[in-house]
Amino acid sequence: DAKTTQPTSMDCAEGRAANLPCNHSTISGNEYVYWYRQIHSQGPQYIIHGLKNNETNEMASLIITEDRKSSTLILPHATLRDTAVYYCIALSGYSTLTFGKGTMLLVSP
Amino acid sequence: NAGVTQTPKFRVLKTGQSMTLLCAQDMNHEYMYWYRQDPGMGLRLIHYSVGEGTTAKGEVPDGYNVSRLKKQNFLLGLESAAPSQTSVYFCASSYGQGLRLSYEQYFGPGTRLTVT
Numbered sequence: 765d766a767k768t769t770q771p772t773s774m775d776c777a778e779g780r781a782a783n784l785p786c787n788h789s790t791i792s793g794n795e796y797v798y799w800y801r802q803i804h805s806q807g808p809q810y811i812i813h814g815l816k817n818n819e820t821n822e823m824a825s826l827i828i829t830e831d832r833k834s835s836t837l838i839l840p841h842a843t844l845r846d847t848a849v850y851y852c853i854a855l856s857g858y859s860t861l862t863f864g865k866g867t868m869l870l871v872s873p
Numbered sequence: 874n875a876g877v878t879q880t881p882k883f884r885v886l887k888t889g890q891s892m893t894l895l896c897a898q899d900m901n902h903e904y905m906y907w908y909r910q911d912p913g914m915g916l917r918l919i920h921y922s923v924g925e926g927t928t929a930k931g932e933v934p935d936g937y938n939v940s941r942l943k944k945q946n947f948l949l950g951l952e953s954a955a956p957s958q959t960s961v962y963f964c965a966s967s968y969g970q971g972l973r974l975s976y977e978q979y980f981g982p983g984t985r986l987t988v989t
Contacts, residue, residue: 796976798976798977805983806982806983807877807963807965807980807981807982807983808916808963808965808978808980809980810976810977810978810979813976813977853976855976857976860917860918860931860932861908861916861918861976861978862915862916862917862918863915863916864915
Protein backbone atom coordinates (compact mmCIF):
# COMPACT_ATOMS: atom_id res chain seq x y z
CA ASP A 765 0.00 0.00 0.00
CA ALA A 766 1.17 3.52 -0.76
CA LYS A 767 2.57 5.53 2.14
CA THR A 768 0.49 8.57 3.07
CA THR A 769 1.71 11.74 4.73
CA GLN A 770 -0.54 14.02 6.76
CA PRO A 771 0.10 17.05 8.97
CA THR A 772 0.28 16.15 12.63
CA SER A 773 -2.35 18.65 13.69
CA MET A 774 -4.66 21.35 12.38
CA ASP A 775 -7.00 23.91 13.88
CA CYS A 776 -10.32 25.09 12.53
CA ALA A 777 -12.91 27.57 13.75
CA GLU A 778 -16.42 26.24 14.28
CA GLY A 779 -18.61 26.84 11.25
CA ARG A 780 -15.69 27.20 8.87
CA ALA A 781 -14.57 24.62 6.33
CA ALA A 782 -11.87 22.22 7.46
CA ASN A 783 -9.51 21.19 4.67
CA LEU A 784 -7.34 18.22 5.58
CA PRO A 785 -4.54 17.42 3.14
CA CYS A 786 -2.97 14.06 2.43
CA ASN A 787 0.03 13.25 0.29
CA HIS A 788 0.21 9.84 -1.42
CA SER A 789 2.75 10.40 -4.16
CA THR A 790 3.51 6.68 -4.66
CA ILE A 791 -0.11 5.59 -5.01
CA SER A 792 -0.68 2.94 -7.67
CA GLY A 793 -3.49 2.86 -10.21
CA ASN A 794 -5.65 0.35 -8.34
CA GLU A 795 -5.37 1.95 -4.90
CA TYR A 796 -8.29 3.85 -3.48
CA VAL A 797 -7.95 6.73 -1.02
CA TYR A 798 -9.95 6.16 2.15
CA TRP A 799 -10.62 8.56 5.00
CA TYR A 800 -11.55 7.56 8.51
CA ARG A 801 -11.72 9.50 11.74
CA GLN A 802 -11.57 8.53 15.38
CA ILE A 803 -13.10 10.68 18.06
CA HIS A 804 -11.42 10.28 21.44
CA SER A 805 -12.35 6.97 23.13
CA GLN A 806 -14.64 5.92 20.30
CA GLY A 807 -14.37 3.46 17.45
CA PRO A 808 -13.06 4.56 14.06
CA GLN A 809 -15.66 5.99 11.70
CA TYR A 810 -15.61 5.61 7.92
CA ILE A 811 -15.98 8.96 6.17
CA ILE A 812 -15.48 8.63 2.42
CA HIS A 813 -13.34 7.06 -0.27
CA GLY A 814 -12.44 7.65 -3.90
CA LEU A 815 -10.30 6.46 -6.78
CA LYS A 816 -9.96 9.25 -9.33
CA ASN A 817 -13.04 11.41 -9.26
CA ASN A 818 -14.04 13.81 -6.54
CA GLU A 819 -16.61 12.38 -4.16
CA THR A 820 -19.18 13.90 -1.83
CA ASN A 821 -21.46 12.40 0.79
CA GLU A 822 -23.40 13.68 3.74
CA MET A 823 -20.28 13.91 5.88
CA ALA A 824 -17.60 15.34 3.64
CA SER A 825 -16.12 15.91 0.21
CA LEU A 826 -12.98 14.29 -1.15
CA ILE A 827 -10.92 16.10 -3.74
CA ILE A 828 -8.26 14.01 -5.50
CA THR A 829 -5.71 15.74 -7.72
CA GLU A 830 -5.57 14.75 -11.36
CA ASP A 831 -2.21 13.00 -10.91
CA ARG A 832 -3.64 11.27 -7.79
CA LYS A 833 -0.58 12.15 -5.76
CA SER A 834 -2.53 14.04 -3.14
CA SER A 835 -6.04 14.56 -1.86
CA THR A 836 -7.99 16.84 0.45
CA LEU A 837 -10.83 15.96 2.76
CA ILE A 838 -13.24 18.84 3.21
CA LEU A 839 -15.65 19.16 6.11
CA PRO A 840 -17.76 22.06 4.82
CA HIS A 841 -19.01 23.45 8.15
CA ALA A 842 -16.93 22.06 10.99
CA THR A 843 -18.56 21.61 14.39
CA LEU A 844 -17.03 20.89 17.80
CA ARG A 845 -18.07 17.26 17.33
CA ASP A 846 -15.72 17.02 14.35
CA THR A 847 -12.71 17.25 16.68
CA ALA A 848 -10.96 13.94 16.06
CA VAL A 849 -7.93 12.25 14.53
CA TYR A 850 -8.38 11.92 10.76
CA TYR A 851 -6.68 9.12 8.87
CA CYS A 852 -5.94 9.02 5.16
CA ILE A 853 -5.16 5.56 3.82
CA ALA A 854 -4.37 4.21 0.35
CA LEU A 855 -5.66 0.66 -0.15
CA SER A 856 -5.94 -1.76 -3.04
CA GLY A 857 -8.10 -4.49 -1.55
CA TYR A 858 -5.34 -7.00 -0.92
CA SER A 859 -4.19 -5.86 2.49
CA THR A 860 -5.68 -5.04 5.84
CA LEU A 861 -7.04 -1.73 7.06
CA THR A 862 -4.49 -0.02 9.25
CA PHE A 863 -4.03 3.54 10.45
CA GLY A 864 -0.93 5.69 10.58
CA LYS A 865 -0.59 8.70 12.86
CA GLY A 866 -3.24 10.82 11.13
CA THR A 867 -4.08 14.49 11.63
CA MET A 868 -5.48 15.71 14.93
CA LEU A 869 -8.15 18.25 13.98
CA LEU A 870 -9.18 20.61 16.76
CA VAL A 871 -12.34 22.59 16.10
CA SER A 872 -12.65 25.60 18.38
CA PRO A 873 -15.62 27.86 19.16
CA ASN B 874 -30.76 0.60 14.23
CA ALA B 875 -27.96 0.10 16.76
CA GLY B 876 -25.19 -0.52 14.19
CA VAL B 877 -22.31 -2.45 15.75
CA THR B 878 -22.43 -3.15 19.47
CA GLN B 879 -19.78 -4.72 21.69
CA THR B 880 -19.97 -6.26 25.13
CA PRO B 881 -18.47 -5.78 27.61
CA LYS B 882 -17.21 -2.19 27.44
CA PHE B 883 -14.49 -2.73 30.04
CA ARG B 884 -12.90 -5.78 31.60
CA VAL B 885 -9.97 -6.56 33.86
CA LEU B 886 -8.58 -10.09 33.74
CA LYS B 887 -5.83 -11.85 35.60
CA THR B 888 -3.14 -13.66 33.62
CA GLY B 889 -4.38 -17.07 32.57
CA GLN B 890 -8.09 -16.28 32.78
CA SER B 891 -10.33 -16.66 29.77
CA MET B 892 -13.07 -14.50 28.38
CA THR B 893 -15.23 -13.95 25.31
CA LEU B 894 -15.94 -10.62 23.68
CA LEU B 895 -19.24 -10.38 21.85
CA CYS B 896 -19.87 -8.31 18.75
CA ALA B 897 -23.30 -7.89 17.21
CA GLN B 898 -24.41 -5.99 14.10
CA ASP B 899 -27.89 -5.29 12.77
CA MET B 900 -26.95 -4.07 9.28
CA ASN B 901 -27.08 -7.51 7.63
CA HIS B 902 -23.39 -7.25 6.77
CA GLU B 903 -21.64 -10.33 5.44
CA TYR B 904 -18.16 -9.45 6.69
CA MET B 905 -17.10 -8.96 10.28
CA TYR B 906 -13.69 -8.14 11.78
CA TRP B 907 -11.87 -8.01 15.10
CA TYR B 908 -9.07 -5.48 15.60
CA ARG B 909 -6.89 -4.41 18.45
CA GLN B 910 -5.56 -0.88 18.84
CA ASP B 911 -2.45 -0.12 20.87
CA PRO B 912 -0.59 3.17 21.31
CA GLY B 913 2.21 3.41 18.75
CA MET B 914 1.05 0.26 16.95
CA GLY B 915 -2.09 1.56 15.32
CA LEU B 916 -4.95 -0.72 14.33
CA ARG B 917 -4.18 -4.40 13.72
CA LEU B 918 -6.50 -7.07 12.36
CA ILE B 919 -6.82 -10.16 14.55
CA HIS B 920 -9.38 -12.32 12.71
CA TYR B 921 -12.14 -11.74 10.26
CA SER B 922 -15.12 -13.55 8.77
CA VAL B 923 -16.57 -13.34 5.27
CA GLY B 924 -19.77 -15.13 6.18
CA GLU B 925 -21.63 -17.24 8.71
CA GLY B 926 -19.60 -20.27 9.67
CA THR B 927 -16.32 -18.96 8.19
CA THR B 928 -13.33 -17.33 9.83
CA ALA B 929 -9.84 -16.34 8.73
CA LYS B 930 -6.65 -15.13 10.38
CA GLY B 931 -5.54 -11.53 10.23
CA GLU B 932 -2.17 -10.02 11.12
CA VAL B 933 -2.04 -10.91 14.81
CA PRO B 934 -4.19 -14.04 15.42
CA ASP B 935 -2.05 -15.81 18.04
CA GLY B 936 -3.71 -16.18 21.42
CA TYR B 937 -7.21 -15.53 20.05
CA ASN B 938 -10.00 -17.67 18.64
CA VAL B 939 -13.19 -16.58 16.92
CA SER B 940 -16.54 -17.99 15.93
CA ARG B 941 -19.32 -16.82 13.63
CA LEU B 942 -22.25 -19.12 14.27
CA LYS B 943 -24.81 -16.49 13.31
CA LYS B 944 -24.48 -13.83 10.63
CA GLN B 945 -25.09 -11.01 13.07
CA ASN B 946 -22.63 -12.13 15.77
CA PHE B 947 -18.86 -12.49 15.88
CA LEU B 948 -17.21 -13.76 19.05
CA LEU B 949 -13.57 -13.22 20.06
CA GLY B 950 -12.16 -15.56 22.67
CA LEU B 951 -9.06 -15.33 24.79
CA GLU B 952 -8.34 -18.79 26.17
CA SER B 953 -5.48 -17.85 28.50
CA ALA B 954 -5.07 -14.09 28.80
CA ALA B 955 -1.60 -12.54 28.89
CA PRO B 956 -0.53 -8.98 29.80
CA SER B 957 0.46 -8.47 26.14
CA GLN B 958 -3.24 -8.73 25.29
CA THR B 959 -4.01 -5.55 27.22
CA SER B 960 -5.53 -3.40 24.51
CA VAL B 961 -8.65 -1.80 23.11
CA TYR B 962 -10.55 -4.26 20.95
CA PHE B 963 -12.77 -3.08 18.12
CA CYS B 964 -15.24 -5.07 16.13
CA ALA B 965 -16.29 -3.92 12.67
CA SER B 966 -18.60 -5.07 9.91
CA SER B 967 -19.04 -4.39 6.21
CA TYR B 968 -20.77 -5.55 3.08
CA GLY B 969 -18.92 -8.21 1.15
CA GLN B 970 -16.89 -7.68 -2.00
CA GLY B 971 -16.36 -11.20 -3.19
CA LEU B 972 -13.03 -12.44 -1.90
CA ARG B 973 -11.60 -8.99 -1.28
CA LEU B 974 -11.82 -7.20 2.03
CA SER B 975 -14.10 -4.21 2.10
CA TYR B 976 -12.64 -1.07 3.59
CA GLU B 977 -15.95 0.70 4.15
CA GLN B 978 -16.21 -0.75 7.61
CA TYR B 979 -18.47 0.21 10.49
CA PHE B 980 -16.91 -0.03 13.93
CA GLY B 981 -18.26 -0.69 17.37
CA PRO B 982 -17.42 1.44 20.42
CA GLY B 983 -14.64 -0.86 21.63
CA THR B 984 -13.84 -3.04 24.63
CA ARG B 985 -11.06 -1.88 26.93
CA LEU B 986 -9.30 -4.95 28.29
CA THR B 987 -6.61 -4.94 30.93
CA VAL B 988 -4.74 -8.13 31.81
CA THR B 989 -2.79 -7.98 35.06
